[in-house]
Amino acid sequence: MTLANSVRSIPGFSILAVLCLVILYAPLLVVMVYSFNDSVSITIWGGFSLRWYEQIFFGLEAEKFQKAAWNSITIAFMAAIVSTTIAFSAAVGVVRTSPFKGKNLNISLLSLPIMVPEIVTAVATLIFFSMISFKLGYTSILVAHIVFCIPFAYLPISARIQSIEKVYEEAALDLYANRKEIFRSILLPLMLPGIISGFLLAFIISLDDFIITSFVKGAGVETLPTAIFGSIKQGIKPDIMALSTLLLLVSTLFVTISYFLSRADIKNKLN
Amino acid sequence: MEESQSVAIEFQKVVKKFGNFTAIHNANLKINDNEFFTLLGPSGCGKTTLLRMVAGFEDVTEGNILLFGQKFMHLPPNKRSVNTVFQQYALFPHMTVYENVAFGLRMKGWSKGNIDTTVREMLDLVRLTPFAERKPNQLSGGQQQRAALVRAIAPKPKVLLLDEPLSALDLKLRQAMRMELKQLQKETGITFVFVTHDQEEALAMSDRIAVMSEGVIQQIGKAQQIYEGPKNEIVAKFIGETNILDASVVGLNKEETKYRIAEDFIITGESVEGLTKNQNVKILLRPEKIRITPLNVNATALRGVIEESMYLGTDTEYQVKVSGGVILKIRDQNGFERRELISLGSHIGLSFSKDSIRILSS
Numbered sequence: 001m002t003l004a005n006s007v008r009s010i011p012g013f014s015i016l017a018v019l020c021l022v023i024l025y026a027p028l029l030v031v032m033v034y035s036f037n038d039s040v041s042i043t044i045w046g047g048f049s050l051r052w053y054e055q056i057f058f059g060l061e062a063e064k065f066q067k068a069a070w071n072s073i074t075i076a077f078m079a080a081i082v083s084t085t086i087a088f089s090a091a092v093g094v095v096r097t098s099p100f101k102g103k104n105l106n107i108s109l110l111s112l113p114i115m116v117p118e119i120v121t122a123v124a125t126l127i128f129f130s131m132i133s134f135k136l137g138y139t140s141i142l143v144a145h146i147v148f149c150i151p152f153a154y155l156p157i158s159a160r161i162q163s164i165e166k167v168y169e170e171a172a173l174d175l176y177a178n179r180k181e182i183f184r185s186i187l188l189p190l191m192l193p194g195i196i197s198g199f200l201l202a203f204i205i206s207l208d209d210f211i212i213t214s215f216v217k218g219a220g221v222e223t224l225p226t227a228i229f230g231s232i233k234q235g236i237k238p239d240i241m242a243l244s245t246l247l248l249l250v251s252t253l254f255v256t257i258s259y260f261l262s263r264a265d266i267k268n269k270l271n
Numbered sequence: 272m273e274e275s276q277s278v279a280i281e282f283q284k285v286v287k288k289f290g291n292f293t294a295i296h297n298a299n300l301k302i303n304d305n306e307f308f309t310l311l312g313p314s315g316c317g318k319t320t321l322l323r324m325v326a327g328f329e330d331v332t333e334g335n336i337l338l339f340g341q342k343f344m345h346l347p348p349n350k351r352s353v354n355t356v357f358q359q360y361a362l363f364p365h366m367t368v369y370e371n372v373a374f375g376l377r378m379k380g381w382s383k384g385n386i387d388t389t390v391r392e393m394l395d396l397v398r399l400t401p402f403a404e405r406k407p408n409q410l411s412g413g414q415q416q417r418a419a420l421v422r423a424i425a426p427k428p429k430v431l432l433l434d435e436p437l438s439a440l441d442l443k444l445r446q447a448m449r450m451e452l453k454q455l456q457k458e459t460g461i462t463f464v465f466v467t468h469d470q471e472e473a474l475a476m477s478d479r480i481a482v483m484s485e486g487v488i489q490q491i492g493k494a495q496q497i498y499e500g501p502k503n504e505i506v507a508k509f510i511g512e513t514n515i516l517d518a519s520v521v522g523l524n525k526e527e528t529k530y531r532i533a534e535d536f537i538i539t540g541e542s543v544e545g546l547t548k549n550q551n552v553k554i555l556l557r558p559e560k561i562r563i564t565p566l567n568v569n570a571t572a573l574r575g576v577i578e579e580s581m582y583l584g585t586d587t588e589y590q591v592k593v594s595g596g597v598i599l600k601i602r603d604q605n606g607f608e609r610r611e612l613i614s615l616g617s618h619i620g621l622s623f624s625k626d627s628i629r630i631l632s633s
Contacts, residue, residue: 170328171361173348175375176426185374189365 028248035241042236052242061231065243068227072207075142075223080203083149084157087198088191090150091158107158113151121148122215129216136218144216145206152205153198160194193261200258204251279304279339279430279462280325286333287320287486294320296486298334302430302464303479307456309465311473312483313509318466321483322432325464326355338429349378353430354423358438360415362407368394368418369403375426393421396455413444417451424459433465437472449475470510474498482506504631507555512588514556514599515631520546527625530554533595536573540628553631558588559602560627563613564620573621575599577613587612591621 007013035053039046056065094106113121125144134140168190172182210225217226224247231240280302287295295317302308310318323329325336327348336344343351354375362371372393376386394400397417407415416436423431433452437445453476456463467473473480474494481491482505490502501507504515521537522529523546530552531537538554546552566574575591578598586604593599601621603610613619 165359165361167357167359167361168363170326170348171355171357171363172374172378173328174326174355175422176349176378177374178349178378181378186363 031241032245032248034238035245037238037241040238042238042241052239053246055239056243056246059239061239064222065224065227068222068224071138071141071222072224075138075145076203076206078142079145079149079206080153080199082146083202084153084195084199086146087150087153087202088157088195091154091161095158095161110154110158111151113148114155118148118211122212125212126215136216137221140216140218141213141221141223144212145209148209148212149202149206153202156197156201157191157194160197161191164190196261197258200254204254208247208251277304277339278302278337279306280464281337281340282321282334283337284334285321285324285331285336287317287324287329288332294486295324298488300481300488300491302462304339304462305460307453307463307465307476307478309467309473309477309480310483311467311470311480311509313468316483317486318468318483319434322355322434322464322466325351325353325430326432327351352426352428353432354426354428355432355434356419356423356436358435360407360419360436360439362415362419362422364407367404367406368399368410371407371418372422372425375422379426389425393425396458397421397451412440413448416440416448420452420455424455424461428461430462430464433463435467436465437467438469445472452476474510482509484509500629501555502632504553507629507631512558512600512602514558514561516554516556516597518552518554520548520550520552523548530628533593533597536594536597538573538628539625540630541625543630546630555629555631556599556623556627558600559586559604561599561601561621561623563589563601563603564622566618566620575619575621577615577617577619580612580615582612589613591619593621 034042034045036048036050037045038049038051056062090110094103094110097103125147128134129136129140129144134143164187168186169182172186177185208225209223210229213223214226214229217223222230224243228240228243231237278301280300282298282300285295285298286293298317298321310321312318320329324331325338327346331344335342338351338353362368363374366374369390372390373386376389381389390403391400394403397420399414399417399421402410402414402418407418410418416439419436437448437452440448449472452463452465465473465476474497477494479491479493480497482489482497484505490497490506492500497506498510501510507513507515516532518530518532518538520528521531523542525542528540528542528546529537530540532554540554573593575593577589578592579590581588584605586602589601589603591599591601599621603613
């Protein structure tokens, strides 16, 4: 009997497993189901309806949400592109070079920000912006997002680059390829799954960031998370559930893409 | 070396150091054009380092390497007309077999038509045409091996370097690939420099072999020369099973030399030049050169007692204790005459011809 099987034979295993899944997903399910609720109340079911979806697209707050969504998506997209580019350069520089003094320190320093409490980063970023008199607004959000997305993009990229064996490079060099060609035809295609993963991760992290954004956004500029929070302060309305459901959908989509990319990757390596 | 043969690769007093560690000590070696040459030695003996210096992945600390008489150590690997078949094949995983084989030609700037003709020719040569559009991970080990082989041959290198290319294959496939490699070398006329730690592989395929150990080329020669006449103990021990005996010269004349191994264990070999009386020498006696004889045939024959036996199919290996407590290994072929295994503790007679005794230089 394998270890996994022996764990499975413990009495109550399946009940416990189902319970865990329910605790994990029940709140999300409630939000998703009640986003289709016809009733104004958020706790009483009043039949199926798409009115809250209509509301967020055409209702009173539609303009505010659309603007916030537009900000969120454009910031996430640009932050992901820039942070992925920086993370990629850093990963190439750190992983693909011969050992240098402080190489390990470098690797740790690059991933450390993930472990710093976000509130600390938020306060520090805000203080920094005010010290250099940087005007808070769309640009300050973008800059902050670019910076805190770098370590998230760095992780999958450096892991991928590390897994590329040096012998491919040697083989290409042996077959008359110059440095540029090796990078273009061999290294870049092999690194690509890591780069895409890094990009998607950075995009998602930026898209749903709340704490840092709320510190550095300044007045008048909202992203979806801060807009949702702003609305909720006046009481939870069903349209917020519809909005959250849409946001969940986008996140799920990205995570799924990332999952399949890394799975295809593992399959390649196993063979 | 005959003057008529042109030399493909010449190592001149090559030394390679990694920090304080000397990987190659003063290597001098000429590899002829159109030769299947093998660098044989245990892992860490420097054979792969020699290969990598030719390919350009390692630089030379001292000395020089010439390619058809030309200096080429200053060129980067992508400017050298030698190609490598890597131990792990190193087929590009994101490219099809076709693209892999075409890669070198594309980098050399061949025309599309030329590339296509050559790639198809190459795939045909190793029966991979039906697999042209497959990715490397969809191929079997043997197919990957053949793809890696033609990828390196396609650009028509002057010398092909093979770094233990068969070590990842299972036994049957390895044996089949030996034949194929040998044939491929004949068909293409390219000089093959083959690196292996497998002595059987080396003996089976090579025109000539260089035996290496601890960064030193110990002996260079044809398979038979190396096996039958190893220069020293290192070579003798590395290639094939051996009995190495400490002896002193007790009698010598024009026809023969007598050696004493133990008190009443004296054997006779051919006369060898340069030996003096009472000189201590090491003697090599291959286990298959010793014959087991019934005890009563020759009263003066050597005698022994069977201590161990190992049945190996085509032959049986016996460990026989002879006088002076010396243990000899004997290989007895299970051939034409069907024979029962000789039971442990049996007393037997032993004989061998004079010319099977070799003196090893220390």
